[in-house]
Amino acid sequence: AQSVTQPDIHITVSEGASLELRCNYSYGATPYLFWYVQSPGQGLQLLLKYFSGDTLVQGIKGFEAEFKRSQSSFNLRKPSVHWSDAAEYFCAVGAQGGGGADGLTFGKGTHLIIQP
Amino acid sequence: KAGVTQTPRYLIKTRGQQVTLSCSPISGHRSVSWYQQTPGQGLQFLFEYFSETQRNKGNFPGRFSGRQFSNSRSEMNVSTLELGDSALYLCASSLALAGYYEQYFGPGTRLTVT
Numbered sequence: 001a002q003s004v005t006q007p008d009i010h011i012t013v014s015e016g017a018s019l020e021l022r023c024n025y026s027y028g029a030t031p032y033l034f035w036y037v038q039s040p041g042q043g044l045q046l047l048l049k050y051f052s053g054d055t056l057v058q059g060i061k062g063f064e065a066e067f068k069r070s071q072s073s074f075n076l077r078k079p080s081v082h083w084s085d086a087a088e089y090f091c092a093v094g095a096q097g098g099g100g101a102d103g104l105t106f107g108k109g110t111h112l113i114i115q116p
Numbered sequence: 117k118a119g120v121t122q123t124p125r126y127l128i129k130t131r132g133q134q135v136t137l138s139c140s141p142i143s144g145h146r147s148v149s150w151y152q153q154t155p156g157q158g159l160q161f162l163f164e165y166f167s168e169t170q171r172n173k174g175n176f177p178g179r180f181s182g183r184q185f186s187n188s189r190s191e192m193n194v195s196t197l198e199l200g201d202s203a204l205y206l207c208a209s210s211l212a213l214a215g216y217y218e219q220y221f222g223p224g225t226r227l228t229v230t
Contacts, residue, residue: 034218043120043206043221090159094214103149103161103172103214 002027002093006107013081014115021076021110023091032094033074034104035065039087047089050074061085086114117143120209120222128228134195137225141188141209147171148190149214150182153204153224162205165190166213194227202229 003026013019025031032051036044048059055067065076074091091107121140129135141148149172150162161174165184182192188209194201204226208219 036221043223044208046218046220049218092159103151103164103174104159104208104219105161106151106159108158 002031002095002105004091004093004105004107006089006091006110008110009108010111010113012113012115015083016080019076019078019081019085019112021089021091021112023074023076023107024072025074025091025093026072027093027095029095033065033067034092034094035059035063035074035076036090036092036106037061037087038090038109044090047076081112081114083114083116086112088112120207120220122205122207122222122225124225125223126226126228128230129197130230131197131199133197134193135197135227137192137194137205137207137227139190139192139207139209139222141190141207142220145209145211145220146188147210147212147214147217147219148184148188149208149210149219150190150192151206151208152176153206154202159206162192164214171213197229199229201227203227 005024034049035047038044047063050057050067088109090109092104094104123138147166149164153159164172168184179195184190204224206224208221210217210219
């Protein structure tokens with residue numbers, strides 16, 4: 001079965017500093033990988049996705065992520081964070097081609113705190 | 117284009133009751149998936165519907181069921197509610213089967229069971 005690990009439950013970053021959120025996945029075949037962001041009381045917003053091709057993907061709000069097959073990782077990065085980036089971030093893996101029983105499998109999330 | 121809408125946004129029920137939640141997908145999207153989000157278990161997949169058929173199902177008891185209508189709108193039903201069913205229920209839609217396309221989430225329905 002597929003699984004996702006986000007090792008950092010909480011991360012605190014100063015406004016203007018760079019950010020990297022870690023994500024490791026376990027999946028037997030080529031995965032679909034996603035990063036979502038959730039603000040308090042809200043649903044999930046898709047930041048970016050990797051299906052195939054270029055391993056460095058660009059997303060919305062200045063975020064990017066790099067797929068590293070050898071490390072089974074899909075880390076999210078942003079060069080300079082803004083106070084509005086404070087939220088919960090979820091990494092997710094999906095089974096290519098559907099047909100699986102797991103839908104999207106999410107990590108437990110990383111809570112990002114921005115210090116002024 | 118309007119996003120995924122879920123109704124109601126908040127719901128309070130008593131143990132033993134049943135509840136029906138509704139989800140309207142983005143126009144043109146044919147797949148609807150449901151997820152349960154709790155502080156302890158995180159986000160867990162419930163089921164996915166595509167073309168009015170359940171295509172995938174997560175590891176939840178039979179008290180959780182759903183259906184999809186010909187206009188792709190979906191409902192989720194939970195019977196004999198338990199305290200542990202208190203959660204945020206999220207609906208997500210995609211163009212077709214979620215394994216091929218990204219999913220877009222609604223704001224969720226916050227269910228509280230007392």
